[in-house]
Amino acid sequence: METILDKSWLNALNTNGSAKIDNDFIYNSLQSRVDKQKNIFIDNSDIITSQEFSFNKVSEPQNQSFFLPAISPPYLILESKSYFTGAQKWIGHVTTINEHTFNAQLNDLNDPTTYEIGEFDLNEVPPEDMELLSVGAAFYWSVGKANMNGQVEKKSLIRFQRMKPWSATDYDDALDKADTLFKELNWD
Amino acid sequence: MLKNYLQIYNLSIVIIGDFNPVIIQPFWLAHKKLIREQEAQTANVEIIHQEVVRYSLDWLNVEITKDKFTLSSKQEPFFEPLKDLVISIFSILSETPLRAIGLNHLKYFSIPDKTRHYQFGNVLAPLSNFKDSFEDPRLLNLEIIEQPRKDIFNGSIRTRIYPSDLKLQLPFGVAIDVNDHYDIGSEKNSSANEMVNLLTNQWDFSLKKSEEIVENIWSKINP
Numbered sequence: 549m550e551t552i553l554d555k556s557w558l559n560a561l562n563t564n565g566s567a568k569i570d571n572d573f574i575y576n577s578l579q580s581r582v583d584k585q586k587n588i589f590i591d592n593s594d595i596i597t598s599q600e601f602s603f604n605k606v607s608e609p610q611n612q613s614f615f616l617p618a619i620s621p622p623y624l625i626l627e628s629k630s631y632f633t634g635a636q637k638w639i640g641h642v643t644t645i646n647e648h649t650f651n652a653q654l655n656d657l658n659d660p661t662t663y664e665i666g667e668f669d670l671n672e673v674p675p676e677d678m679e680l681l682s683v684g685a686a687f688y689w690s691v692g693k694a695n696m697n698g699q700v701e702k703k704s705l706i707r708f709q710r711m712k713p714w715s716a717t718d719y720d721d722a723l724d725k726a727d728t729l730f731k732e733l734n735w736d
Numbered sequence: 737m738l739k740n741y742l743q744i745y746n747l748s749i750v751i752i753g754d755f756n757p758v759i760i761q762p763f764w765l766a767h768k769k770l771i772r773e774q775e776a777q778t779a780n781v782e783i784i785h786q787e788v789v790r791y792s793l794d795w796l797n798v799e800i801t802k803d804k805f806t807l808s809s810k811q812e813p814f815f816e817p818l819k820d821l822v823i824s825i826f827s828i829l830s831e832t833p834l835r836a837i838g839l840n841h842l843k844y845f846s847i848p849d850k851t852r853h854y855q856f857g858n859v860l861a862p863l864s865n866f867k868d869s870f871e872d873p874r875l876l877n878l879e880i881i882e883q884p885r886k887d888i889f890n891g892s893i894r895t896r897i898y899p900s901d902l903k904l905q906l907p908f909g910v911a912i913d914v915n916d917h918y919d920i921g922s923e924k925n926s927s928a929n930e931m932v933n934l935l936t937n938q939w940d941f942s943l944k945k946s947e948e949i950v951e952n953i954w955s956k957i958n959p
Contacts, residue, residue, distance in 0.1 A: 630794075631744045632811035639816070657816070676772040690813030705813045710770050712824040 632703070635692030639709075640666065642685045650681065654689065672706055680708040738954035739947065743909075744844040744902070747815050748808035749822050751931065753834035757789040757800040760825065770824050771796075796821070808840075819939055826928040834920055834927040836891070837934065841914040841946035844900050852957060853908035859957045860897065889934070890919040895949055912953065914946040 640652035643665075650673075654664045666689075673681060680687075686709040694703045714722075761784055766776035771793065781791040789800045795814040799806045809818045826832060847853040857863065857875025866873035876898065883892035893916055900909025918934055921927040 630811070631746075632813055633742050633745050634739070635812040637813060637816070674772070676774055688813065688816050692812070694811070703813075707813070707817055709820060710817070710824070711820055712768065712770070712827040 630694070630696045632690075632692060632694040635690040638664075638666075638689045640687050640689055642681065642683050642687070645681065645683060652687070657688075668706065672704075673708070674706070677706070677708040680710070685709070738845055738950050738958075741845045741847060742843055743846050744810055745812060746808055746810040746840075746842040747818065748806055748838075748840040748842070749818065749935070750838040750840060751805040751822070751826075751834055752803060752836040753805065753832055753927070755800055755802060755805055755832065756786075757802065758784060758786050759829070760789060760798070760800055760805075762791060762793070765821070765825075768824070768828060770821055815943075819935060823932050823935055826932050830926070830928045832928045834931050836917065836919050836921075837931050838918070839916040839935075839938075839942040841916070841942070843912050843914075843946070843950060844902055845910045845912070847908040847910055850908060853910070855957050856897075856910055860953070885918075889938075891917040893917070893945070897953070912950055914949050916942045916945060 637657040638654040639657055640654045642650055642652050644651045648670055649667050650670060651665065651667050654666050656662075656664075668689075670678075670681075677687075688705075688707050688709065690703075690705045692703060694701050762771070762776035762779035762781065765771045766773045775793045779791050779793055783790050787802060789798065791798050795809050795811045796818065797806075797808045807818055807822055809815060826834070847856065854874075857878075860878055861875050863873045863875065878897045879894065880896075881892055881894040883894075885891050885893060893914070895915070896911075896913040898911055898913075900911045902909060902911075916938075918938070920930050920934060
């Protein structure tokens with residue numbers, strides 16, 4: 549009973565001063581709700597229009613059906629004003645983890661000729677990447693200037709690599725490939 | 737080097753195939769641990785529908801329809817994570833039939849002065865050829881294609897050069913768009929695996945090729 553008690557019912561109680569809720573009152577109240585629902589017209593004209601989509605406007609209840617959004621204009625890849633260009637990038641592999649720091653072997657992604665060793669503070673690792681931190685884990689380290697909505701910022705970013713975990717089949721495939729390579733080696 | 741004038745670099749990985757867009761939602765990516773959970777929570781979702789999915793993270797734009805999958809970023813530190821994400825998605829959805837993949841390198845440059853900006857068009861398509869018909873001819877769009885490719889893959893490499901319509905640091909903007917396109921699907925039942933291998937192996941080549949094309953163009957204009 550509580551769930552269908554609405555304002556009109558409360559008004560009936562208040563104006564009459566006593567609870568005069570008979571079957572007719574309940575029927576009329578429910579009927580008015582049904583009529584109200586029937587008259588709700590679907591008008592999607594203001595849904596995601598700011599996102600460059602437009603829906604066909606439906607003005608009659610009997611014509612209610614979903615129309616695919618027409619995507620126009622074409623997807624604007626540069627609509628965001630933030631970009632990061634000319635970064636110096638390394639891929640690192642964690643070698644040791646200490647109490648407050650970790651060490652890594654760094655390979656320059658722009659010029660992968662040699663490697664360097666680096667030490668990083670643990671507090672530079674994003675909290676959600678901490679679970680990925682382990683010896684051997686790969687991460688990307690980038691240093692450069694970012695333009696964030698017109699403001700140029702110097703940035704140093706660390707992001708641990710996220711890949712689909714290897715399955716037993718992946719390991720088997722890798723072992724098979726290694727076997728094949730080994731057999732093809734010609735020792736002089 | 738022209739890369740010294742690089743302002744914006746947008747890298748898109750576009751895959752043609754048959755997709756079920758609604759699968760690849762932010763929380764599905766987070767559930768598979770391919771993005772951070774916080775990134776999924778703060779994703780800017782524009783639409784998720786069975787026909788089209790479109791959203792963005794801080795560093796990533798995603799648009800997937802029934803036949804086209806596009807992931808892009810214009811933040812260079814995230815280009816490798818972008819590649820990892822595509823590889824991981826199709827390692828998981830390994831039954832997805834795919835037909836082609838394109839690595840699109842769209843680069844916007846601010847040319848330092850008006851003279852070299854004019855020379856960009858004049859050297860690539862000598863404007864004196866048009867002086868009989870036009871008083872002040874300018875190059876608006878130039879597209880070069882190599883098809884078939886000269887390596888072992890099916891596909892093409894295409895470059896388009898045009899004036900930039902973006903407001904850059906300097907008014908003399910030029911855009912160079914390199915489309916490194918591969919047709920896939922020769923292995924009938926494992927086109928996703930083929931794409932994963934191709935993307936893994938061709939990634940470095942594609943980045944270097946786009947840089948080489950840009951610098952070679954610049955060397956002609958600024959010898």
